[in-house]
Amino acid sequence: xxxxxxIAGERGVDHAPPVVRLRDRARPWLYLAPLIVALVVWVxxxxxxxxxxxxxxxxLTAPHPSWLGTANYSRLVHEPQFPHAARxxxxxxxxxxxxxxxxxxxxxxxxxxxxxxxxxxxxTLLFLPVVLAPIATAITWQFLLDPLSGLVNxxxxxxxxxxxxxxxxxxSALYSVLLITSVKVVALNVLLFGAALANxxxxxxxxxALDGATEWEITRHIVxxxxxxxxxxxxxxxxxxxxxxxxANVAVLTQGGPAGSTDNVYYRLxxxxxxxxxxxxxxxxxxxxxxxxxxxxxxxxxxAGRRRRAIA
Amino acid sequence: xxxxxRSxxxRSxxxxxxxxxAGRRRWSPAAAVALITAxxxxxxxxxxxxxxxxxxxGSDQKxxxxxxxxxxxxxDIGGKGTQALIDAFEKAHPNITVKPQGVAVADVLTRLQTxxxxxxxxxxxxxGWSKMAAAYxxxxxxPVQDIxxxxxxxxxxxxxxxxxxxxxEVDGKVKAVPYTISIPVIFYNxxxxxxxxxxxxxxxxxVDEVKKDALAIKEKAGAQGVYFAxxxxxxxxxxxxxxxASNGGREVGPDGLPAxxxxxxxxALAAMxxxxxxxAQPAITATNAVAAFGAGKLGMLIGSTAVTASLQKASTGKxxxxxxxxxxxGSRPAAPTYSGAGLAVLAKxxxxxxxxxxxxxxxxxxxxxxxxxxxxxxxxxRPSLATDPKYLxxxxxxxxxxxxxxxxxxxxxxxxxxxxxxxxxxxxALQDDAVEPIVLRGANPASTLSSVAGQVRxxxxxx
Numbered sequence: 173x174x175x176x177x178x179i180a181g182e183r184g185v186d187h188a189p190p191v192v193r194l195r196d197r198a199r200p201w202l203y204l205a206p207l208i209v210a211l212v213v214w215v216x217x218x219x220x221x222x223x224x225x226x227x228x229x230x231x232l233t234a235p236h237p238s239w240l241g242t243a244n245y246s247r248l249v250h251e252p253q254f255p256h257a258a259r260x261x262x263x264x265x266x267x268x269x270x271x272x273x274x275x276x277x278x279x280x281x282x283x284x285x286x287x288x289x290x291x292x293x294x295x296t297l298l299f300l301p302v303v304l305a306p307i308a309t310a311i312t313w314q315f316l317l318d319p320l321s322g323l324v325n326x327x328x329x330x331x332x333x334x335x336x337x338x339x340x341x342x343x344s345a346l347y348s349v350l351l352i353t354s355v356k357v358v359a360l361n362v363l364l365f366g367a368a369l370a371n372x373x374x375x376x377x378x379x380x381a382l383d384g385a386t387e388w389e390i391t392r393h394i395v396x397x398x399x400x401x402x403x404x405x406x407x408x409x410x411x412x413x414x415x416x417x418x419x420a421n422v423a424v425l426t427q428g429g430p431a432g433s434t435d436n437v438y439y440r441l442x443x444x445x446x447x448x449x450x451x452x453x454x455x456x457x458x459x460x461x462x463x464x465x466x467x468x469x470x471x472x473x474x475x476a477g478r479r480r481r482a483i484a
Numbered sequence: 485x486x487x488x489x490r491s492x493x494x495r496s497x498x499x500x501x502x503x504x505x506a507g508r509r510r511w512s513p514a515a516a517v518a519l520i521t522a523x524x525x526x527x528x529x530x531x532x533x534x535x536x537x538x539x540x541x542g543s544d545q546k547x548x549x550x551x552x553x554x555x556x557x558x559x560d561i562g563g564k565g566t567q568a569l570i571d572a573f574e575k576a577h578p579n580i581t582v583k584p585q586g587v588a589v590a591d592v593l594t595r596l597q598t599x600x601x602x603x604x605x606x607x608x609x610x611x612g613w614s615k616m617a618a619a620y621x622x623x624x625x626x627p628v629q630d631i632x633x634x635x636x637x638x639x640x641x642x643x644x645x646x647x648x649x650x651x652x653e654v655d656g657k658v659k660a661v662p663y664t665i666s667i668p669v670i671f672y673n674x675x676x677x678x679x680x681x682x683x684x685x686x687x688x689x690x691v692d693e694v695k696k697d698a699l700a701i702k703e704k705a706g707a708q709g710v711y712f713a714x715x716x717x718x719x720x721x722x723x724x725x726x727x728x729a730s731n732g733g734r735e736v737g738p739d740g741l742p743a744x745x746x747x748x749x750x751x752a753l754a755a756m757x758x759x760x761x762x763x764a765q766p767a768i769t770a771t772n773a774v775a776a777f778g779a780g781k782l783g784m785l786i787g788s789t790a791v792t793a794s795l796q797k798a799s800t801g802k803x804x805x806x807x808x809x810x811x812x813x814g815s816r817p818a819a820p821t822y823s824g825a826g827l828a829v830l831a832k833x834x835x836x837x838x839x840x841x842x843x844x845x846x847x848x849x850x851x852x853x854x855x856x857x858x859x860x861x862x863x864x865x866r867p868s869l870a871t872d873p874k875y876l877x878x879x880x881x882x883x884x885x886x887x888x889x890x891x892x893x894x895x896x897x898x899x900x901x902x903x904x905x906x907x908x909x910x911x912x913a914l915q916d917d918a919v920e921p922i923v924l925r926g927a928n929p930a931s932t933l934s935s936v937a938g939q940v941r942x943x944x945x946x947x
């Protein structure tokens with residue numbers, strides 16, 4: 173026999189006045205409303221406007237943009253600058269990947285395995301570049317890489333390497349900007365890998381060592397599998413979060429040159445919008461970048477999800 | 485009944501208010517985006533508000549004028565000099581308050597665009613000449629010459645360099661008044677000249693002599709020879725225009741389209757390339773070259789007088805800094821193009837426009853240029869001040885660095901702008917795709933300039 177009070181309670185819910193039911197349904201949405209309004213105003217609204225503007229010609233101040241159709245997209249495809257910037261962006265992303273995953277992971281594991289005061293000092297020193305202002309860092313690098321009197325060329329000279337114009341030579345400018353940016357990326361990700369390692373029970377390692385596992389075997393079979401998800405996460409995040417740092421370095425050090433060698437789609441977008449005041453082409457570039465990024469991240473999540481299900 | 489009538493009246497007033505607000509704020513989606521952009525990027529700089537009810541300048545009522553300046557707020561002499569100008573103006577005009585706004589030099593046009601889109605442009609703006617044509621096209625600039633009466637304008641501009649005023653005229657009128665103007669000159673390290681066996685009292689006057697002296701400095705003084713800053717870090721083409729004009733050519737044709745693929749322009753840039761390939765000039769950026777010159781490692785720097793004060797500071801106690809006039813190509817007279825900035829008015833109502841004119845009149849007066857030259861280091865655009873004991877004669881007696889540029893003020897060639905709304909893109913394409921590869925990386929001058937001219941014509945022809 174059913175519990176009468178429970179039945180009464182269920183009936184009570186089923187037959188609550190419509191106002192009460194509406195209030196109960198609306199309550200979670202009311203809690204979410206500030207966030208939803210902020211997202212619509214600051215993210216999705218501008219996204220829609222950007223999509224609309226990508227079909228228009230507008231110089232940011234004319235009272236009314238004029239309709240252009242797909243001419244802005246056609247311009248992106250047919251002018252050499254945007255495809256060139258897209259290829260460079262791919263190089264940036266691929267070269268940055270090990271600096272976002274392998275290098276900081278190795279450093280984090282090394283620091284985690286030897287806890288103590290020295291490790292803490294190292295961790296602090298490694299994290300320092302993250303808190304330094306990007307523009308100040310870039311200007312410091314400008315002095316260091318000065319082709320006539322920069323410290324880098326002075327040190328290279330001690331080893332018999334001739335003076336090189338690191339940022340002025342198209343063959344080295346892109347990799348110089350990448351290396352400069354990677355310092356910050358490595359610094360941040362060492363901290364994040366360290367946080368992930370904090371969840372790993374050290375007793376597991378001691379047990380494995382008692383069972384005769386070597387240092388490499390412990391790392392290979394216990395530590396690395398524990399960090400798999402962090403690697404995927406930071407790999408994907410590096411596709412999104414490093415660009416403001418790269419942008420600052422490009423803006424200060426090379427302005428996309430020499431010969432467009434350090435240009436990328438983000439700096440090109442900025443150039444279209446705020447050097448050429450061509451909001452239409454800049455919006456078309458923004459739509460293409462957003463689409464490409466969504467596609468890459470979507471594929472990444474799909475692959476990660478399938479692998480997780482396969483393991484389960 | 486009375487209550488009902490009051491209620492109807494209140495509703496009617498409310499509706500009128502709503503209509504008025506709606507009429508004032510009929511924003512298109514694009515304007516909304518501009519507003520968001522303005523909020524995000526312009527750091528909410530706002531003008532003093534050019535309300536239609538502002539009192540007229542000259543009356544007892546106070547009025548404020550907002551002034552956007554890339555010199556204002558900087559910790560260097562530019563910032564201090566601008567503040568001195570504002571202080572002197574406010575002392576002379578107690579009823580006008582200046583509300584200055586600082587901005588990075590590279591962001592002036594962006595800031596003005598976003599402020600205008602947000603409905604609050606500054607009343608007066610300091611705009612670089614290389615961006616002026618775009619500014620005339622994009623911004624609601626009120627031609628300065630249209631604000632005062634003819635008599636007031638003529639009185640205010642008496643003694644001003646008439647050659648320069650004619651050079652900046654557009655459609656027969658001065659839309660922006662020349663303010664902080666620079667002319668390219670040769671800065672040279674007299675100590676390195678001596679070390680190389682050269683006479684520092686006889687600096688080079690032609691490009692060929694520049695090359696010869698630079699090679700001598702490199703060989704005998706162990707320093708770099710010369711840097712001709714045509715590859716400008718800010719992607720400005722004023723030095724490119726200067727060398728092309730000095731070689732008898734034009735970068736921009738009278739039709740506003742590229743003329744830099746013509747023989748005179750090709751010859752000018754080939755001469756710049758020859759400096760690099762011969763070893764007289766290092767293949768570095770202008771920023772690096774300025775640093776090298778300040779460190780005493782470069783014999784000559786050919787660039788704008790805008791860097792005079794900073795080079796003077798860097799050279800103090802290290803080496804003797806001197807200047808010479810812009811070099812010519814052979815026997816042709818040098819024809820440097822001016823750079824720097826002009827003052828434009830964006831004030832919306834008559835009262836603020838009149839107050840803006842009073843401010844501009846003061847900044848470009850004898851007193852204004854005395855402060856500009858002595859405190860910031862820009863050229864006095866009233867040349868007679870240099871010999872006037874009341875104004876700048878004592879300064880020029882003690883400081884010879886600006887004299888060569890002042891002597892060339894009447895030789896300057898007007899800054900030429902490309903036609904159409906993609907003019908900025910044309911300049912960047914020329915500097916990035918032609919000047920830099922030719923001068924620093926040995927690209928073929930004729931074919932590169934021809935190819936980029938075609939590219940620029942295509943860009944300028946786009947909608």
